Amino acid sequence: MHPLIVRHVVLPLHERLKRTPTFAWLARLERTQWMEPEKLGELQFAELRRHLEFAYRHTRYYRRLLNEHELPPHRIQSLADFRKVPVLTRKLLRENFTDLAATGVRLGRVQRVATGGSTGEPVTLLVDMSAGFNIALRHRAHRWFGLEPGAREIVLWGSPIEATRQDRLRDLRDWLINSRLISAFDLGESALAAYARIITKHRPLRLYGYASAIYLLAQFLEREGWRPTWRMHAVFTTAETLFDFQRKTIEAVFGCPVAIEYGARDGGNMANECPHGGLHIPAEGVVLETDAITSDGLGEIVVTNCHRPAMPLIRYRTGDIGELADERCPCGRSLPLLKRVEGRRTDFLVAPNGRILHALALIYALREMERVREFQIVQDELDSVVVFVVAMPAWSRDDDEHVRRAVQARLGTEVRVKVETVETIPRTTSGKFRYVVSRVADGFIHDVLGSRRPAMAGARS
Structure with missing residues (x-):
């Protein structure tokens, strides 16, 4: 479908049906990213205070916690005061699930979602899917690379191999918004060859998905000598650490920049990389801290996302290791920077029939x-x-x-x-x-990528 129709008709209608104010948020975020740092800091703290007051009024856990520590919201006048609030761990989240859920307030489409990736310790939480803030952040970050909502895209993501009725409905929705999903749960050679044919036919302007899965796809395409014959704008990786050697291969194969989206189900969208390489924290509604900082500057990332009303997670330990930066990005945006993120690497598994699965x-x-x-x-x-x-x-x-x-x-x-x-x-x-230790996958993948069998028929344009 023509991108202008998707952008100006289909997507606004889609968001209206879901009652999600994504585009109102996007218009606001386009302005706030250029605010003076001091003004942006004031906006961030105002959102933080609003979120603290909401959590205090509507959750038993935070009302009890803040009262016990003599920290009612009106006493929190600075970020230094805010850091006196005890951190929230996965253990505490599991033990206090009911008390952390917001009550006495009308919310939108609340879903129960499970985390489970990199820490190996799954937790369940409630998320208001109608908030719109996180989707708007992604749209803004993609615009940094000249990509408007509705641009053709391929998403390499976790998707069941067996299609259900719900999957078919999702496929129809994706077709209407110029998106195509390919499964990271099947990364064997025949599947990778099929994905190459899909990419060639769909001619996406962006590719989005798991870092390790996109890297494996890029390695396969590089082996086959595949290159896009159209201009791709960007590849966006998420869910895992992107290593420099992976970035180099992905950029070489697709002929475009690679940008990181750092996020998690429990923390939301926490940082996006710009064309200048700055990993920007969306200060309009997210506060990132690092705790237990070591001599090399690394510490555990602690997040507060002020736009997760169904279950506020304040000063939440992510389990990820990272470092904040003090400098301002050359791109000119006043959004603060995350210098680096380490940890969260996903492995692969290999089935006896040779199928490679994302962990x-x-x-x-x-x-x-x-x-x-x-x-x-x-x-x-x-x-x-x-x-x-x-x-x-x-x-x-x-x-x-x-x-x-x-x-x-x-x-x-x-x-x-x-x-x-x-x-x-x-x-x-x-x-x-x-959470996954495969003593088979590395050697198997090396053998697959080291061979040159004619698996790519029909994949080139």
């Missing part, structure tokens, strides 16, 4: 199991997987079987799956948690 194919399944506190998936051989589970009370053999079936549904029934419940799951020597 989230299994993570999504395990994180929905309510009695799973932590988990780690270890693949020692193509047909052998061990799932370590730190279980909640009442774990049973039925839960073992549920895990076993979930793994075999994705990797194949011939895969031997052993489920072990453990007290703790050890971290790496650097203190990071690996």
Whole structure:
């Protein structure tokens, strides 16, 4: 569909039907990014105070917490005062779920969503999907690269391989907004060749998805000598750390800049990279801090997103490691900068039939199991997987079987799956948690990409 029709007719109608003020937010964000730093800081603190007052009035948890620490919102007059508010951890979120949910206020489309990726410790939270702030931030960041809402795009994301009626409805919606979804849950050679044909036919101006999955796709395309014959504007990676070697390959293959979107289900959109390389924090509604800073400047990222009313998470520990920057970006925007983010790397798994799966194919399944506190998936051989589970009370053999079936549904029934419940799951020597450890994937992917078989018929334009 013509991008102008999508931008000026389809998307506004889509947002109106969802009752989401995305474009009103976008117009506001286009102005505020150029405010003087002092004025932007005042706006940020005003939003923070508003959010604190909302949480104090409408959640039992924050009313109790702030009263216990003698920090009612009217006493918080500065960011220094704000930092006296105790941090919120995943453990506290799980233990206080009901008390953290907002009550006595009319909200929009509230959904119960589960996190589960990089920390290996899934949590569930409530999100008001009608807020519009996060989508508007993405639109703004894409505009930095000359991309308007409605531009043709390919999204490489977690998507079930088997289509359901809901998937078909989503496909229709995506067609109407010039978007095409390809699955990160199937990254085998035949799937990658099919994706190349889809990209060639769709001629997207942007590509958006998991960093590791886009990198794997780029490696495959590079091996086959594929290049776009049209101008792509940008590739946006998210959900994982993007390494320099990955960026270099992706940029070379697609012939355009690569930009990071740093976000999470529990924290929302926390930073976006501009064409000058600055990772900008959306200060209009997000406060980022780093806690327990080490000698090299790194600390745990703590977030407060002021536009998550269904379940306010104030000073929430993300589990990610990063560093804030003091300087201003050469692009001229006054939005503060995140200097770097480390951690959150997703691995791959390999099925006996040669299909390469993004690890989230299994993570999504395990994180929905309510009695799973932590988990780690270890693949020692193509047909052998061990799932370590730190279980909640009442774990049973039925839960073992549920895990076993979930793994075999994705990797194949011939895969031997052993489920072990453990007290703790050890971290790496650097203190990071690996939720997937595959001792098969690296060598297998190297073999796939190192060969040159005619898998790309019809993919070139």
